[in-house]
Amino acid sequence: MTGPNSATLSAESANGDDGDNLSVFDLLLPLAEHVRLLIVAPLLIGLVALGVAYLLPPTYTARATFLTPQPQNSAASALASLGPLAGIAGNAVGVRTAADQYVSLMQSANIGDRIIDRFKLMTVYDVPLRTDARRRLTQSARIALGKKDGLVMVEIDDADPQRAADMANAHIEELRRLTASLAVTEAQQRRIFFEAQLKQTRDNLAQAQESLQSSGFTQGALRAEPRAAAESYARLRAEATATEVRLQALRGALSDSTPEVKAELATLGALRAQLARAEQGNDAASGPGYVGKYREFKYQETLFELFARQYELARVDESRDGTLIQVVDAATPPERKTGPKRGIIAIVATVAAFFAVLLFVVVRDLWRNHLVRELAAARLRRLKAAAPAL
Numbered sequence: 555m556t557g558p559n560s561a562t563l564s565a566e567s568a569n570g571d572d573g574d575n576l577s578v579f580d581l582l583l584p585l586a587e588h589v590r591l592l593i594v595a596p597l598l599i600g601l602v603a604l605g606v607a608y609l610l611p612p613t614y615t616a617r618a619t620f621l622t623p624q625p626q627n628s629a630a631s632a633l634a635s636l637g638p639l640a641g642i643a644g645n646a647v648g649v650r651t652a653a654d655q656y657v658s659l660m661q662s663a664n665i666g667d668r669i670i671d672r673f674k675l676m677t678v679y680d681v682p683l684r685t686d687a688r689r690r691l692t693q694s695a696r697i698a699l700g701k702k703d704g705l706v707m708v709e710i711d712d713a714d715p716q717r718a719a720d721m722a723n724a725h726i727e728e729l730r731r732l733t734a735s736l737a738v739t740e741a742q743q744r745r746i747f748f749e750a751q752l753k754q755t756r757d758n759l760a761q762a763q764e765s766l767q768s769s770g771f772t773q774g775a776l777r778a779e780p781r782a783a784a785e786s787y788a789r790l791r792a793e794a795t796a797t798e799v800r801l802q803a804l805r806g807a808l809s810d811s812t813p814e815v816k817a818e819l820a821t822l823g824a825l826r827a828q829l830a831r832a833e834q835g836n837d838a839a840s841g842p843g844y845v846g847k848y849r850e851f852k853y854q855e856t857l858f859e860l861f862a863r864q865y866e867l868a869r870v871d872e873s874r875d876g877t878l879i880q881v882v883d884a885a886t887p888p889e890r891k892t893g894p895k896r897g898i899i900a901i902v903a904t905v906a907a908f909f910a911v912l913l914f915v916v917v918r919d920l921w922r923n924h925l926v927r928e929l930a931a932a933r934l935r936r937l938k939a940a941a942p943a944l
Contacts, residue, residue, distance in 0.1 A: 584919035585912070595911045600904030604896055613893035616718035618708045618885035620726055622653040653699050656729060656879075657706060660697050663688065665728040673721060697725070705882060715887040722885035730879055745868035752861040759854040765847050788852035792860065794825040 585592065659665065670676060670687045679690045696709040708725050712718035801818040809815065 580920070580923070581916060584915050587919075588915045591915065592908065592911055596904045596908040599907035600900045603903030604900035607894050607896040607899040610894045611713045612891040613711050613713060614715040614718050614888045614890075615892040616710050616712075616715065616722045616885040616888055617883070618719075618722040618726060619705045619882045620708075621880045621882055622656050622704070622706055653704065653706060656733075657697050657699050659732055660706075660708070660725050660729050661692070661695075662732075664732060665725065666691055668728050669721060669724055672724060673717060678717075695721075695725070708885070710885070711892070715889075719885040719887045726879070726881060733879070745865065748861050748865040748868055752858070752865050755854060755858045755861050759851070759858050762847065762851040762854045765850070788856045790825065790829050791853045792856045794822065794829055795857070796860075797822045797825055 666688050667684070669691060670684065675691060676682075676684065676687045679687055681687050681690065694711045697706065699706050708722045710718045710722045710725075712721065797818060801815065801822060805815060810819075
């Protein structure tokens with residue numbers, strides 16, 4: 555009695571083992587059975603996506619491009635010919651291309667907030683917080699520097715073509731306003747540097763003049779005619795001061811073993827030696843009296859003249875830099891919309907729906923086959939359990 559039953563169980567067991575291994579037919583069979591679903595469902599979903607795309611508001615993109623300022627090498631050369639203090643500005647502030655910096659400034663919160671307030675974007679975007687308006691503006695604005703032409707491109711997406719063009723142009727206007735108040739260019743940095751030095755020297759000159767007047771100095775009091783010696787001493791001391799400032803700036807970036815620092819150290823040593831000899835030669839005449847105060851006055855006066863000349867040069871270069879942000883193409887209201895791409899949306903939705911339905915059909919069929927095999931295995935186990943009793 556057990557022979558036929560054992561043969562039957564062995565055959566069913568073999569069939570169950572074969573069911574555990576997937577074949578190409580196991581995947582193609584459900585696809586063939588649901589071919590209509592695989593075609594109709596993605597097409598319907600694609601049509602729905604196309605209809606939804608028509609409900610989305612259109613997007614227009616306005617573009618503006620401008621040329622950024624270039625480094626003022628000629629200004630640096632002219633500055634070097636003015637006097638012993640010419641190296642101060644070059645070491646204190648570097649000459650650099652500001653294109654990348656201008657891109658960052660246009661993406662700053664300062665300009666962003668002014669654009670938001672100017673166009674009332676919190677109302678346009680229907681957001682309660684300024685942070686949300688900034689985020690929407692950042693998503694709508696694309697500001698980038700061209701790698702080949704060096705032009706900065708400003709692109710703005712908006713539902714209103716006129717507002718998109720106005721916002722693109724407003725970014726450039728706000729950049730000009732911001733750069734006028736910040737030391738962005740090399741000329742602006744030099745102007746601020748020499749403005750501070752000029753103010754400090756003016757105060758020192760006024761104090762030296764008051765001290766000279768308090769000593770009872772008059773033109774007739776110059777019995778030894780110290781004017782030439784005082785002026786020579788003042789120029790020598792001014793050169794030593796300039797060399798010290800230049801050496802300090804170099805040491806911030808270079809070590810003492812570099813040729814540049816060694817050259818400045820040698821120059822400073824020579825100037826100090828000459829200064830010491832001049833001071834020793836005039837010790838008897840200077841003392842606490844009017845000659846020493848006259849020398850201090852002439853020293854401050856020489857510094858004031860040097861700083862004043864370089865400050866005026868920086869102001870001239872700065873006024874020239876104001877016109878260097880040149881608009882190449884001003885933004886105009888776009889005539890054609892750039893979004894939404896309804897055809898692309900429909901195609902993507904159709905393809906995504908096809909693969910989703912395909913995955914659903916295959917997984918569902920495999921799951922059903924798995925349940926059938928589990929049910930068959932359970933019946934086989936029951937039959938095995940009942941076989942000894944037969």
